[in-house]
Amino acid sequence: MDTVLILIASVSGPSASDPSASRPPLGEPQLDVVRQKLGLAEPTRWLAPGKACEWTFAADPADHRRIEDSLREALAPSPIDIAILPAQGRRKALLVADMDSTIIGQECIDELAVMAGVGDEISAITERAMRGELAFEQALEARVAMLKGLRSDAITRILAEKITFTPGGRQLVRTMRANGARTALISGGFTAFTAHVAEIVGFDHHRGNALLIENDVLTGQVGTPILGRDAKVTALRELCEASALTPADALAVGDGANDIPMLETAGLGVAFHAKPKTRDAADVRIDHADLSALLYLQGYTEEEFRG
Incomplete structure (x- = not known):
């Protein structure tokens, strides 16, 4: 072959x-x-x-x-x-990307935790969840509960002061879109962040979890249903169906254990600077290069890059 x-x-x-x-x-x-x-x-x-x-x-x-x-x-x-x-079949017609520690360099819930004064406690849970040692949904609910009482303007401050974009991300998204592909940011993080990141990077769609807020304060609850491991696969399949594609036409990229089913379902699953379990499950692992590597995987030359 x-x-x-x-x-x-x-x-x-x-x-x-x-x-x-x-x-x-x-x-x-x-x-x-x-x-x-x-x-x-x-x-x-x-x-x-x-x-x-x-x-x-x-x-x-x-x-x-x-x-x-x-x-x-x-x-x-x-x-x-x-x-x-x-x-x-190297060139894909759909890109589905994780957000935290993939398209951006941060874990947004960890940044919120620092603002709430519970950074060490929440980051420890995040790390265990991303390694696959804890069920994602339960880990998310436990972490969000610890944010109860945090003012919602912390989100605005994090977006303005903390978020950094992974090199190559704009090139990846904009080059694929210029060649007719659809692109989606599918995150176990929060829509307050995915909306901002998707707009700046250039994604067609975004999905995430909803942080519930009342009177400008986080309630400590997350909206349901929670977008986790299974929901990422569901989102990938729905996006394929909406564009008359199959999962074989999709490229998925992520770094954590909750991304594994999505990576395994896509025609090309890429573990990006990922945890060991995720690297083992993916078709390809990118440990050193930036996100533009995903264009080289599809056979694009540097002269074809956009953005």
Whole structure:
């Protein structure tokens, strides 16, 4: 079966071990390692010089994960992401993205917790929920209950002062939209944040949970039904149906355990800087590069990027 091997280097920022140094680009030393290990005779196709390239070759799908792991070991410690995908059907017609720690760099509920003076308690629950150690819905209700009494203007302050956007996100969304794809932000977080993020990044749709507010104060309750693991899959399927697509036409990206069913349902599920369980469940893991990597996975060249 024809498959595509994609290498994507993180070249935009400092490395974790040496913040003052730029990460090395993808070059001939790394490419030679790959060619020798796999015996590749096909020419290298550059998607972005020094950043991303690919080869087409034949491989049994059952061997993809083993080959990826072998190449990661051979290329370590270079910050290079590796993906092996079917050559057919790479470009997707629907993007479904998680928000917290994916499209933005924060967990919004943790930012609210800091404002409420319960940051450590809530962030510990968040971390356990994202690792899959706690049921998402129950964990969300427990955390929101601890926010009772927080003034709702804390949301405005967080949006203005705390939210940062993950590099490559605008390019991902706007490039896919420019090529006819639909895009949706589907979050276990809150609509007060998804509406803002979706507008700035350029998503067609957004869904999230509702924080209940009375007299400008959080009640400590979340609206029902809660959008969690199963609801994300439901949203993906509904979006596909609305556009006469199938889940195979969709690309989903997320970082936490509550994203796993969505990633497993989509034709291409990407774990982005994700927790171990999520990395293991996804078709592709992106550990180093930014969100523009999801365009390279679909075969877009840097010249085709928008935004």
